[in-house]
Amino acid sequence: MINPTATLLISCPDQRGLVAKIANFIYANGGNIIHADQHTDFAAGLFLTRIEWQLNGFNLPRELIAPAFNAIAQPLGAKWEIRFSDTIPRIAIWVSRQDHCLFDLIWRQRAKEFIAEIPLIISNHPNLKVVAEQFGIDYQHLTITKDNKIEQEAQQLELLQNYKIDLVVLAKYMQIVSRDFIAKFPQIINIHHSFLPAFVGANPYHRAFERGVKIIGATAHYATPDLDAGPIIEQDVVRVSHRDEVEDLVRKGKDLERVVLARAVRLHLQNRVLVYGNRTVVFE
Amino acid sequence: MINPTATLLISCPDQRGLVAKIANFIYANGGNIIHADQHTDFAAGLFLTRIEWQLNGFNLPRELIAPAFNAIAQPLGAKWEIRFSDTIPRIAIWVSRQDHCLFDLIWRQRAKEFIAEIPLIISNHPNLKVVAEQFGIDYQHLTITKDNKIEQEAQQLELLQNYKIDLVVLAKYMQIVSRDFIAKFPQIINIHHSFLPAFVGANPYHRAFERGVKIIGATAHYATPDLDAGPIIEQDVVRVSHRDEVEDLVRKGKDLERVVLARAVRLHLQNRVLVYGNRTVVFE
C-alpha cells in the first residue's frame, strides 16, 4: 500500500460515545478509515480499539495529529499511541548459537512480509557472525558471564541507542535479560519453546518428552522481569508421538518457533498488538 | 446477557465518514456500543460492518429504529438488516438417517450455546422420529422420490410457514433442495462432508479415500441453487493416514461435521455472518 496510513491504538474506561468521538475526529479532518476494530473487556471495564486511516487527503498536518487527538483523549482518560506506516521501525535481533529464527526473520524482511530495517545482530557467541556478514548486517559479539552481565547490558543498551533500535527480538537468545534492562528498554519480543505456561524456564523439550505430552508448542511474548510470564502475543502447537525422541521435538519445535515468532513480530510492527495488564488484544 | 441488544449488519459502497455516521446515530440516541467490527473489501469497493449496542437506555423506541436508520442508510446506498437479541429465532432441522448432527444441535440448544427454538424436524425417513419424541419436538416424515419432489417441497414450505421457521438447518439431509424452494426460502445452512471445493457432490469420504488425501474436512455453507457452491461460513479439517479405512473417515468426519455445523449455526444466529457475492464476512 503506497498511500501512507496513521494507526491509533487506544485503551480507555468504557463509556458511551467513544466510537462516535474517535470516528468524528477522523471524519472531521477528512480521513478515510480503512480498518477499525474494537473490543470491550467488560470485567475490566475497558474499551480497546485500533483505527487505521489514510493520510492522503487528511487535513491535519502530521505533527498536529497527536496534540489534536490528545484534546479528545484526555477527558476520556484514554491511553493511546499513534504510528505512521511510512516510519520504518528498526530491529535488533539477539541470538545465541541457533540460526533458524535469525535466517527466517531476515528472509521475511527481505521478502517484505513485514516492513522494518535490521541493522544490528547481538550475540553472546561468535557463531552466527557469518550469517550477519552474508546479509550485510552488523554483528556485535558480547560474551555474558555471571560477573560481567551488568557491564555487558550497559553496552547492549548503548548499542540499541546508537543504532536507534525500536524493537529487540530475542530469537532464541537463551539468556535472561535483567529487570533493569527491561525497565530501560521495554520493547522486547521473546520466543519460548513451549506452550506457556507449561514448561517455563530451561529445557522445555526435554521436560515435554519426560512428561509424555502428545502436543508441543511455542509462545511469542513480550519480555517482562518475570521469566516467561509476559503478555502472550501468539502461540502454536504441533502433534508429537511416542516415536519422537527429544531431538525430534527440537526439530519439530524449530518450525513452530520460526513461524510463531515471525507472526508476533509482524503483528507488533503493524501496530496490531495492544497490551493491557498482562494480556494482549491482537487486532488481526 | 440479560440486557437486550440490537445488531446492525451493513454493507455499502466505501466512502469517507461511514463509521462516524453510524456511530453518531447510535450515540445521539444514547446507545452504548458493545461490539463494533468493520471490514473493507478494497477490490469490491465495499464497506462491511457489524455493530451491536445495548437497548437499555437507548432513546428510540424499538419500532422506530429501522425507519430512523433507513434515513441514514439510503443516501449511502447501504444494504442493511437489524435484529434484536431477545427475538428468539425458530429453527427447523432437516435430517435423513444419521443422528449425530441432530443430537448435537439439540444438546447445544438445551445447553444454551445458542439461543433458538427448535419446534420442527423434517425427514425423508422415519428413523429419527424416536429422537424427536425423546426431546418433545414435532417430527414430519415426508418421503422424497423423483416423482413427488415438487408436491413434497410445497408441503415442506407450508410446514415452515405454519411453524414460523426462520432458519432451516440441513443436518445431513442428503437430498438436493430445488432452486425453486431456495428462491422461496433462502435461509438454509447445509453441512457438506468435505473441505469444499474438493469432493463436491456424493460420497466425498469414499472419494477422499480413493484419492489418498492426508486430511479430510467438513464445510458449512448457505444453500444456493448450485450444488455445494454456496457462501462458506465455516470449515475445519482433521488428519487421516493410510491406516484409516473409509469407515474411519466417516467416523472422524462425523466429529468435524458436528462442530463445523454447530459453529456456523451459532455464528448465523448471533448475526455474525454477512453474505456478499458468494463470500461471507464472519465477524467473530
Place this chain on the structure above:
Amino acid sequence: MINPTATLLISCPDQRGLVAKIANFIYANGGNIIHADQHTDFAAGLFLTRIEWQLNGFNLPRELIAPAFNAIAQPLGAKWEIRFSDTIPRIAIWVSRQDHCLFDLIWRQRAKEFIAEIPLIISNHPNLKVVAEQFGIDYQHLTITKDNKIEQEAQQLELLQNYKIDLVVLAKYMQIVSRDFIAKFPQIINIHHSFLPAFVGANPYHRAFERGVKIIGATAHYATPDLDAGPIIEQDVVRVSHRDEVEDLVRKGKDLERVVLARAVRLHLQNRVLVYGNRTVVFE
C-alpha cells in the same frame, strides 16, 4: 469385524530376534497377523509392540494361548497382556453435574464407535439421573464430603465389583480419587480441561483466561495418585482470542473434552495404549 482377533501388548528389554520369536509363535499356530506395530525406546532399552491376529484358523485353543505365549515371554523378561476382541469390556462413567461428556460417550457407544457395555453411572450429584434413565443405565448417587470419602469410596469399589466393571471413565467427575482407591482399581481414564502440564488442578479455564493464552486444550490420561500427573493418552487444542470470555473458553473447551476423552477411551478399549513408566505408546 465379525472375525474375532487376539491382541498382544508386550514390553520387554530390547534384544535381537524379538519380532521373529513373536511372529513365529503366531505363524506356527496358523494365525494371520492383521496389525503389527513396534516401537523401540532406545534410552530406556525397551522394545514395545502390539500384535493383532485373527483367531479364525488359529490352532491353539483360546485358553492355551496365554500359557503357551508365557513360555516364550518369560525368558525374554517381557511384560505382556492379551485381550480378545469379542470379550466386551464394561465401563462405569463417573460424572458430576456436566452432561456433555456423558452424552457423548453414550452416543458413541450406541453408534458402535467403540465396543463396550455401559451398565453403570456414578455421581456425587443427582442431576444426571434423568440422562441415565433416558438410556436405561443404572445411576448411583453417592454424595462426597470430607468426612465420608473413605466409606463412599468403599461403596464405589463394591459397585465396580458388583457390576464387573473393567474401566472407570471420569467424565468431568470433578473430585479427586484417593491413592488407596487407585491402588485397588487402577483402570481409570480422566479428562482434564487443560493442555497438561499447564493448569494442573482447579479452574484451568479461569487461569488460562488470566494468563492470556492464545490456545486452550484438554488432556485424557490415566489417573494416578498424583493429581493430573498420570500417563497422557491424548491431547488436543483450540485457538482462542481476546474476544473469548471465560464462558467462551468453557464452551470451546467442552468440544475438546468430548472428543479427546472419546478418542482416549476408544484407543484404550482397542488395546492400543501401552503404559510404561509415566509415558504411553499409542499404537494408532
Place this chain on the structure above:
Amino acid sequence: MINPTATLLISCPDQRGLVAKIANFIYANGGNIIHADQHTDFAAGLFLTRIEWQLNGFNLPRELIAPAFNAIAQPLGAKWEIRFSDTIPRIAIWVSRQDHCLFDLIWRQRAKEFIAEIPLIISNHPNLKVVAEQFGIDYQHLTITKDNKIEQEAQQLELLQNYKIDLVVLAKYMQIVSRDFIAKFPQIINIHHSFLPAFVGANPYHRAFERGVKIIGATAHYATPDLDAGPIIEQDVVRVSHRDEVEDLVRKGKDLERVVLARAVRLHLQNRVLVYGNRTVVFE
C-alpha cells in the same frame, strides 16, 4: 545415528506368515530390528511393511542382502526395495522465481534435518542463481518455451545423469513436466499450493480467494503425467478469514509450502514412503 542401517520397503499379496518369514531372515543373519511397521490394505489384499535393522553385527555382506532376500520375496510375489542409510542420496532442486522453498530445503540440509547432497539447481529463470552461488551449488538456467520443451527436457535429463541425481524436488517450479520425462525419471516430488484435489492447476490462491474458503492448504506429491494427480505424501492447512487478501493467502501459503515440502522430502529420503496404486503408506 552412526551405526548404519538397512531398510526394506515391501508390498506383497497378503498371506499368513509374512512377518515371521521376513523377521526370521533378519534374525537368522544376526540383525537387530530397530523399526518395524506394517499395514494391511484389506480391500486391495495387500500387505505393506517397512523394516529397518542395524548393519553392525549383520552377518550377510551388504552385496549379498538383495539376492538373499530375493529368494524369500519371489515366492511371496513381493515387490521390494532396499536402501542403506549411509548411501547419501543426491537431490536436484528445480525452481522458478520464488526462493522460499529453495532456501528452506538448503537450510534443512545444512542443519542435517535430512541427509542428502544438493549438487544441482535447475531453473527456467536466472533470478535465483545468486542463491545457488551463496551456497556453492551449481545452477543451470534452461529457459522453457512451447517450442523448445523437448530439447530442454533432454538437456535436463542429461544433467540429472551427469550429476548422478536420485531425486528431483520441484520447489515451486511452476512448469509442467512432460509424460515422457516422468517415464524416464520418475523420482520427482512436487509441491502444489492447495489442499488437493481442490484447485488443481494454475492460480490456486486466487481461486481459493474467489471461492471464499476459510482454510487453505498445500500438498506434496509424487509427480505423475496427470497434473496434480500423483500419490500424496503430505498435506497441511492454515485458517484464513475475510480479512485475508490474495496476497495474504500467498504469504500464509508460503509457510505451508515450505514445511509440507520439507516433511515430504524428509520422509522420502528416510525411505518411509511406500507407493502403491495412486496411494502412499507413510511409515512415520
